[in-house]
Amino acid sequence: MINDALLSKILVINLSKWEYHTLERPELFRERLGGAGVAIRLLDEFCPEGADPLGPENPIILSVGAVTSLFPLASKCVAMFKSPLTGNLGESHGGGRTPFAIRSAGYGAIVITGAASHPVYLSITKDGVAFRDARALWGTARSDTVARIIRSKDGTPGARTILRIGRAGENLVRFANVTSETYRHFGRMGLGAVFGSKKLKAVLVSGDELISVSDQKKYREVYDTLYEQVTKSSLMQKYHEIGTPVNVKSLSAMGSLPVKNLTEQRLDNSDNLSGEEFARLFLSRRVACSHCPVSCIHIGQIRIPYPNDPYFFKTIPVSYDYELIYSLGFMLGVSDPQDVLMLIDSIEQTGLDAMSAGVCAAWATEAMQNGIIGPQETGVNLKFGDTPQYLQFFELLAGQSNQFYRDIGKGAEYAASQYGGTQYALSFGKNEMPGYHTGPATYIGYICGARHSHLDNAGYSIDQKPVEKSPGTPEEIAEELYHEEAYRQILSSLVVCFFARGLYSREVIREVLSISGIDMTIEELDILGRDILYEKYLFKLREGFSLEPDKVQIPSRIFELSSGKGMIREEEVRRGVARYKSLLEEKSP
Amino acid sequence: MAKKRLAVIDADRCVGCQSCMFACTRRLGFGGVGKSAIHVSSVGGIERGFSVRVCRACPDPPCIRLCPEDALVLRPGGGVILHKDRCTGCGSCLDGCIIGAISWDKEENHPVICIYCGYCANYCPYGVIELQEVNPDD
Ligand code: SF4
Numbered sequence: 001m002i003n004d005a006l007l008s009k010i011l012v013i014n015l016s017k018w019e020y021h022t023l024e025r026p027e028l029f030r031e032r033l034g035g036a037g038v039a040i041r042l043l044d045e046f047c048p049e050g051a052d053p054l055g056p057e058n059p060i061i062l063s064v065g066a067v068t069s070l071f072p073l074a075s076k077c078v079a080m081f082k083s084p085l086t087g088n089l090g091e092s093h094g095g096g097r098t099p100f101a102i103r104s105a106g107y108g109a110i111v112i113t114g115a116a117s118h119p120v121y122l123s124i125t126k127d128g129v130a131f132r133d134a135r136a137l138w139g140t141a142r143s144d145t146v147a148r149i150i151r152s153k154d155g156t157p158g159a160r161t162i163l164r165i166g167r168a169g170e171n172l173v174r175f176a177n178v179t180s181e182t183y184r185h186f187g188r189m190g191l192g193a194v195f196g197s198k199k200l201k202a203v204l205v206s207g208d209e210l211i212s213v214s215d216q217k218k219y220r221e222v223y224d225t226l227y228e229q230v231t232k233s234s235l236m237q238k239y240h241e242i243g244t245p246v247n248v249k250s251l252s253a254m255g256s257l258p259v260k261n262l263t264e265q266r267l268d269n270s271d272n273l274s275g276e277e278f279a280r281l282f283l284s285r286r287v288a289c290s291h292c293p294v295s296c297i298h299i300g301q302i303r304i305p306y307p308n309d310p311y312f313f314k315t316i317p318v319s320y321d322y323e324l325i326y327s328l329g330f331m332l333g334v335s336d337p338q339d340v341l342m343l344i345d346s347i348e349q350t351g352l353d354a355m356s357a358g359v360c361a362a363w364a365t366e367a368m369q370n371g372i373i374g375p376q377e378t379g380v381n382l383k384f385g386d387t388p389q390y391l392q393f394f395e396l397l398a399g400q401s402n403q404f405y406r407d408i409g410k411g412a413e414y415a416a417s418q419y420g421g422t423q424y425a426l427s428f429g430k431n432e433m434p435g436y437h438t439g440p441a442t443y444i445g446y447i448c449g450a451r452h453s454h455l456d457n458a459g460y461s462i463d464q465k466p467v468e469k470s471p472g473t474p475e476e477i478a479e480e481l482y483h484e485e486a487y488r489q490i491l492s493s494l495v496v497c498f499f500a501r502g503l504y505s506r507e508v509i510r511e512v513l514s515i516s517g518i519d520m521t522i523e524e525l526d527i528l529g530r531d532i533l534y535e536k537y538l539f540k541l542r543e544g545f546s547l548e549p550d551k552v553q554i555p556s557r558i559f560e561l562s563s564g565k566g567m568i569r570e571e572e573v574r575r576g577v578a579r580y581k582s583l584l585e586e587k588s589p
Numbered sequence: 590m591a592k593k594r595l596a597v598i599d600a601d602r603c604v605g606c607q608s609c610m611f612a613c614t615r616r617l618g619f620g621g622v623g624k625s626a627i628h629v630s631s632v633g634g635i636e637r638g639f640s641v642r643v644c645r646a647c648p649d650p651p652c653i654r655l656c657p658e659d660a661l662v663l664r665p666g667g668g669v670i671l672h673k674d675r676c677t678g679c680g681s682c683l684d685g686c687i688i689g690a691i692s693w694d695k696e697e698n699h700p701v702i703c704i705y706c707g708y709c710a711n712y713c714p715y716g717v718i719e720l721q722e723v724n725p726d727d
């Protein structure tokens with residue numbers, strides 16, 4: 001079959017009944033492009049108000065976009081659900097082969113509802129869905145084994161994606177992730193736990209259907225211009241060579257990299273954790289998501305001797321990124337890069353979100369130091385820099401082995417509400433903080449962003465602007481953040497990787513959309529961006545979120561340690577939040 | 590004019606971006622990879638790298654022999670030319686190519702075999718594939 005460039009088909013799967021059907025909704029995709037724009041509408045439709053995030057009523061929505069599989073770096077898929085971590089909007093973006101496979105199987109979106117009575121995995125093609133028994137896969141120690149087994153049995157090599165959870169997801173850790181293609185993740189906000197609650201171990205999608213475009217000649221022309229920019233311009237160079245850890249050195253030098261639960265500004269020997277060092281010592285392969293010539297995924301190879309068996313070694317490929325080096329290195333005071341890679345591997349194999357897990361471990365370490373929790377709770381003796389203890393901690397966390405781990409498995413803010421230490425539980429909107437202590441903008445961004453992620457509105461980059469270019473007042477910061485977040489709604493509806501934001505200007509977006517048969521003016525695009533953001537905000541409000549001053553919890557720790565922009569004052573952050581709130585409510589400033 | 594073939598220079602540099610596959614289908618005016626004559630897939634998970642499969646223009650192509658309709662004919666210098674008008678879509682040739690370089694066009698129901706145009710090589714960012722000259726007298 002040749003699919004239209006305009007997406008239309010939605011696959012709806014009910015795990016309780018082992019049934020599925022498709023919907024034709026071309027108008028929805030025409031109006032909302034795909035990705036986040038479509039997903040928020042579907043979430044609104046399929047998720048009943050007040051739904052239990054771990055109940056069968058919580059839908060999983062996977063949505064690709066108008067230019068998926070047509071243009072380079074349109075290489076992301078959007079997942080939406082009600083988050084078991086924050087209790088409101090759950091949204092995470094993943095790459096790998098996921099968007100390509102979903103679109104090539106003929107779907108614009110997939111909605112998974114209900115819950116199976118025993119572990120299953122889904123095998124999806126253009127012809128429909130097979131429900132396969134996954135009881136034999138449940139509880140597998142290493143999550144990559146699961147992918148290996150499914151890969152050997154099912155789907156078309158090179159034209160498939162395998163999404164899977166680890167034990168953390170099975171055991172409902174609220175920040176468990178979903179992994180695709182070994183190294184890409186729907187990382188944040190607990191999609192893995194939602195899979196787990198549905199007894200859904202994995203989803204495989206394969207397809208290689210064609211897409212027809214409105215104007216073949218113009219398609220190739222527009223493609224070539226974009227491709228030339230992607231590969232020749234310097235815009236993508238930093239992701240391409242050293243990868244995201246290229247930032248480690250500069251952020252650390254500015255004192256913007258959180259160390260040891262934000263108790264210190266510098267880590268001894270932190271140069272060992274620079275992107276350059278990882279490349280020098282471990283980099284063994286670079287890989288890319290489908291249709292991305294940049295190849296930002298950097299894989300390091302570590303060789304670990306067996307303690308009691310001479311001449312036996314384990315060689316493990318581990319993909320490293322800035323965020324993981326921050327949360328499992330700097331945050332935990334671990335400065336040996338091989339140790340960091342081992343910690344990353346344990347996180348990968350148990351299926352935890354690295355940022356949340358690292359921040360939770362950092363909170364627990366400080367809480368132990370302060371004596372509010374002890375070994376009777378943790379079963380280990382956490383000390384900053386002590387890798388073996390952290391390896392055990394993550395095992396116990398994924399296993400949800402006792403009440404303490406069930407509490408910390410609900411996030412740092414929740415754990416602190418039970419044991420104390422809220423002032424240093426580094427969560428914003430109940431999501432653990434990313435690796436930027438750059439200044440006030442980043443925190444206003446975490447608090448107000450729909451996903452409480454640094455990628456929502458890139459506050460860290462506002463903080464790093466030279467003084468003459470940076471917004472002066474907190475209100476101006478909020479305005480800039482808000483506009484960035486609104487524009488990013490368009491990118492995440494196309495769905496274009498945020499690393500390519502420098503290439504996909506509004507003009508370029510108009511052009512690529514016209515190839516998919518969607519004509520929109522720049523003004524219409526801007527309105528759409530704000531609408532999508534507004535609808536996300538409405539969903540959050542519906543589920544109990546609030547930006548009212550008395551509802552916004554800010555761990556005071558961030559005001560106690562100088563940032564890249566010096567000391568941050570609570571008053572300025574709160575002013576920024578107030579302005580952001582009013583912008584969200586106005587919708588069209 | 591000298592004949593060419595598409596050569597895989599160094600599959601270890603392949604990042605699995607599949608830009609070549611998208612190019613081969615885009616060459617025919619479509620999005621996706623459904624008409625691609627080149628195929629990139631991981632060798633047992635992407636951590637182990639990729640295989641890049643494309644027709645290597647055999648001097649004495651086994652695929653020809655399995656075609657009962659003489660739809661595949663030897664190209665001077667190696668490789669094959671598909672005569673679509675003769676192809677009945679029986680799929681016999683697939684078994685002939687041990688490297689799996691023949692894929693299938695489901696729309697038109699005939700094999701897809703590289704035509705050695707080199708379009709894909711322009712989009713490989715890492716020099717994994719390259720159009721090379723072959724000596725027709727070989
Ligand atoms: S299709 Fe296979 S067998 Fe035929 S010429 Fe090409 S490589 Fe040789």
Ligand code: SF4
Binds near residue numbers: 613616626627707710
């Ligand atoms: S050389 Fe031409 S036909 Fe062969 S794989 Fe590349 S683009 Fe396709």
Ligand code: SF4
Binds near residue numbers: 602606610712
């Ligand atoms: S374009 Fe090059 S690097 Fe990308 S998949 Fe093809 S051969 Fe590999």
